[in-house]
Amino acid sequence: MKPLLEVRNLRKAFGGVRAVDDVSFALAEGEFLALIGPNGAGKSTCFNMLNGQLAPDGGDILLGGKSILGLGPRQIWKRGVGRTFQVAAIWGSLTVCENVQIALLAHAGEVFRLWRPVAARYREEALALLGDVGMQAQAQRPARELAYGDVKRVELALALASRPRLLLMDEPTAGMAPRERNELISLARRLVRERGISVLFTEHSMDVVFAHAERIIVLARGRLIAQGDAATIQADPKVQETYFGSGRMLARRRA
Amino acid sequence: MNGLANASSLFFLSAGLSLIFGVSRVVNMAHGSLYMLGAYIAYTCASKLGGMLGFWGGLVATAAALALVGTLIEVLLLRRIYHVAELFQLLATFALVLLLSDVVAALWGVEDLLGPRAPGLRGSVEILGHNYPQYDLFLLFLGPVVLAGLHILLSRTRWGTLVRAATQDRDMVAALGVDQAKLFTAVFALGSALAGLGGALETPRQPANLGMDLSALGDAFVVVVVGGMGSIPGAYVAALLIAEIKAICIGLGTQHIAGVAFNFSKLTLVAEFIVMAIVLIARPYGLLGRAQGMPRHAAAMEDPLKPAGQALRLLALAVLVGLLAVPLLAEASPYTVVLATDVLIAVLFAASLHFIAGPGGMHSFGHAAYFGLGCYGAGLLLKLAGLPMAAAIAGAPLVAALAAALFGWFAVRLSGVYLAMLTLAFAQIVWAVVFQWETLTGGSNGVLGIWPPAPFNRAGIYYLLVLGLTVLGVLLMRRILFAPFGYAMRAGRDSPLRAEATGIAVLKVHWLAFIIAGSVCGLAGALFAFAKGGISPETIHVSRSIDGLVMVLLGGIHELAGPLVGAPVFTLLQDSVMRQTPYWRGVLGVVILVLVLVFPLGIAGTIAAWARRFAR
Structure with a gap:
């Protein structure tokens, strides 16, 4: 192969x-x-x-x-190619769900959209991904409040959001x-x-x-x-x- | 030769600044003020005591006095702010600039004061057919002597070793049991003494005046950034370079290049900032500087954005209705309408700054550039191109956006204090160009007679136009912040590494944000031009950039409503205080200090924090 x-x-x-x-x-x-x-x-x-x-x-x-x-x-x-970091990095001032939504928006090439609010965009997909990593219950929390182990899980969801090979x-x-x-x-x-x-x-x-x-x-x-x-x-x-x-x-x- | 003598006092000034930054990581905006204070104290010693003792003894006394002032500042103020965000440190030390400026004005008056010439060095020496003052020759040699002295102090003594260690990793030094507090105080005192000495040595050559603080600060910034933050030899090399370039510009005078008369001496104001911009672009950490570690005390993370709730929407609506009613006062109190117009323009200005400084994390210290360019853009389109007001107001944001695109392209590549300094430098370039290009801009007088045509010539109607455009601008930026782009801005601020690895082009996002903020700011400038009926270089002055930052912080940098609250409070405060006392700068300084030390969240931020506590 x-x-x-x-x-x-x-x-x-x-x-x-x-x-x-x-x-x-x-x-x-x-x-x-x-x-x-x-x-x-x-x-x-x-x-x-x-x-x-x-x-x-x-x-x-x-x-x-x-x-x-x-x-x-x-x-x-x-x-x-997706990646996670040795010292996990996510975006602290966004909620857990918004973190994944932005990763999905970036994957869809919609970062430069200036008008339509983020709130409802790719929300279902983001929640599904968070469900996969066991973080759905904490979706609405600010990401900066998470325990380190949970940050790692969210980071994994971020990496998966762009459907890497x-x-x-x-x-x-x-x-x-x-x-x-x-x-x-x-x-x-x-x-x-x-x-x-x-x-x-x-x-x-x-x-x-x-x-x-x-x-x-x-x-x-x-x-x-x-x-x-x-x-x-x-x-x-x-x-x-x-x-x-x-x-x-x-x-x-x-x- | 003249340049070499100038380089020495420039070196004393910048070496002190560099030393302080190297150890404490605080960019001391008040360094120019210490320099000015030194000049005034030395003047008093030299002219009141007179003779040898007055001058040479005065130099020593000045250095000692400034060391004392430095100690006081470090113990009373800086100790409290080592662990806050950079932006707050810059503002707190800028508050000292305002305070010291008023202290000097109160003690010595506003007249320029030229000190007596140095006793014992009054004559001149002939070198290569030119008469060269002995005193300048003395200065020329003093620079390298002090450089060598500092080098020995830092490399051969135990104290110097500790300072160098602290420059590289101060937390480690503290962990090894060194009394950090004493070390920091000593370094600050030494730096202050050097600044004071630099000012004192200049008194026989040029008069002490109240503008010295900011011009010296500008010079010192450039030298330190060009030489590399924290590098003493770098400061010397850069001081030489800048002083020489200035001297050459003056020496060349007016030259004819390709038939066009070109006045090089006018370039002096711009030349140093051009050098700085070039160095920052080619070597972002200065000629002899090294990359700084990541700041240990990252700014406090803010809460996620929430769409406005029912109560907030109702409040906004009520405020809007109230604002719509203001023109009814036009008969009873015309000044209220004028003031309200000023407030609205300040809101638009502050909101555009908040857009990049808050969600974008780019603490611009030169936002006035885009305000001024909008102002001049509108004024000149009307006066020179003969366009109607509507076209002038529409064209101004484009002018500002073009400049923001150019400057922003460089600025977004830097962060922290380097970004602050580069934006400041760009604003100073714009200011200097406007100031010197008299045929186009009217120089220091500006352009008068920019009045809106009927029906906008009535203050009430013009006010409504400003209100409409301000609301539009603020809502537009708010909309953008809730859209993917605004989230990408914040993602790029929170963790650029993660953002890049997730496919967000951070530099591009921040660059576009810079342009958007610049054009909205340009709109505010255009409205300002028509409100005042004229334009002047004051619209680009560094103090306006600082005012903008104070407005944003006063309201709360972490809240979307921050600038909407901070700008009116600041403008009204300034309006009422300015009419009461000649020392309004000092008062503003105190306000900033209280803000930084007691209310770092700002007004809206504090209210929001209360609301959250209440909700729990």
Whole structure:
């Protein structure tokens, strides 16, 4: 099957630090792919290049076979890539429902309409989306009042509103309690499967990753060191070394 | 050479401003006032005591006095506002400008005061065939000496290390157990002393006068922005650059380019702001500046918009009926109609500013530019192009919209204090052009005899026209705010990152908002021209921009009704106070301070907050 997203020899350096160094991977249509790695491995840099926030130094990014290199976040959004942020961002001075309504209006290309009030526009669709993420009861609350976990849910609804082909989620469960984490990821996974959306997400919690990701790619110091399903990754010596150290110190003490 | 001497005092002034901003993140609008105060104190020392002690001792005394004033200001005022939104900080320090201006006027009078020449440096030196005053030579060397002194202070002492650390991350410095309050006070005192010294050193060269505060502030802003906020060497480089460009403009005088006489000395007023605009566009953080971190204290988030309820609609209707009845007073009290017309124009002006400053989050400090352009646009279309009033009033918003499109294109790319300064700079450019282009605009006299034709020549009828257009303008902007576009404006303000990732073109949205606000403001300006029967550069003055912001804040920046309440209250207050006392600026300053410190929500905001509490 033709991959939806293809990353070829992606490179980015900050000063002398090679944050992303010759990374290549592909994401198949409908796949739920996790990108993991210790702090500073280059996950967020990688993400910001996919999303158009950062320009790569080299390599290519293909979406549906076409290069999206050099496009800004908004143009990439137009080609069907939605994203959520590590520190969730929604619009605080709007109600929860209005947040989703604006995302729907933006998707319909009606941002520059100066006359017809927003109030009744796409209200049903917005409420339906909020129902999907379990936020319908709070639709009329000002978004700034929400608890952080709920902000993440609304952000997911915003990202889904533009009916993306590919959803990029940067640490979707950062700052959440363990139970909330599992709930949110299960929810996201169910919603994208229903809609046929492919997902690439970064994550720190190994529990979440091994429980939900269909395939995992591992970055360390900017390089791709392993990829495969949960069992393969857990057994990979390079991954073990990255996460647990080589064990040489421990071995020496035992000896 | 002349430029080099000017650069030194400009550097003292701006180094102080830059230092204060670097540590406290407060742009001290009153910095020019401290400079002015320094000049007046030094004048008194030098002329009353006289001789060596009076002049040179006076310099030291001035610096000490200003350090004391600075300490007082920091302890009494600034400490209370470090954690409020930038807009409020700018306004609170601007209130000091008004207060200090009246204090100086009360103590020293309104005459220009030229100090005696520096004892011991009265002569001149011949350099390359030109006579060069010894004093200027002294200034020329003093600049680099102070720069070196500051550099040593900041890089070699423990105190300096703390200041530099605070510049980069003041919360971290506080977390490490440094007494932040003392550090901030000391920095503010040092900055103030530098400003005072700058003013004091200028007294033998040019007279101390009451206009010094704003002109010095303008200069210092430009230098600090060009050099990079918080960078002392940047301030020196920029001071040199600006002083030299000014000196060259004066030196060139009138030149003939391609057969057209071109007076370069007239360019001086504009030149520095053009330099600033160019630098901000090419390097948004100044020549030697670095990007600032995100502000830690983001503005308080406002509540979602709600359509007007039954009670509010009825209230609006009642007010409208009351306003329609005002012309009935034309016989009994003609002044009421004139005042009511002024109030309506102020409402339209403030509402257009609120449109971008509130929902758009762009705190323009130069909104008067579009008011003035509407004013001049209408006046000149009538006088020079011979168009009827209707066409002149219709054309004025277009003129203002064109300028807003040009300036806004740059302004929406910046945010916070940088946007405030760039908009201020653009307004100053417009002001300077209008002021200097005498053949077209009549210079400082403006254009007279712009009266509306019959039947609008009767105050009551003209009032009704203004009422109609004001209501139309306000309702139009309200409608836009409830439409997708208005929501997109607020989304772009709340989280630009999220908005872009959701497909909202934030820059384009804010740019269009800027143009809409500019054209409505231009309409207000046109109505003003016909109400006053003439136009003058005062319509573009920076004080009008500030008045507009005060109106918006007085009413409440987070409420749609804010400007509708704030503009009338402000206009009536100004009208009644101005007739009572010569010190109305001081009174206005106090009003602003009370507003910022006690009622940051404004009148409408406070009422709305009460209503919400009541409803619960």
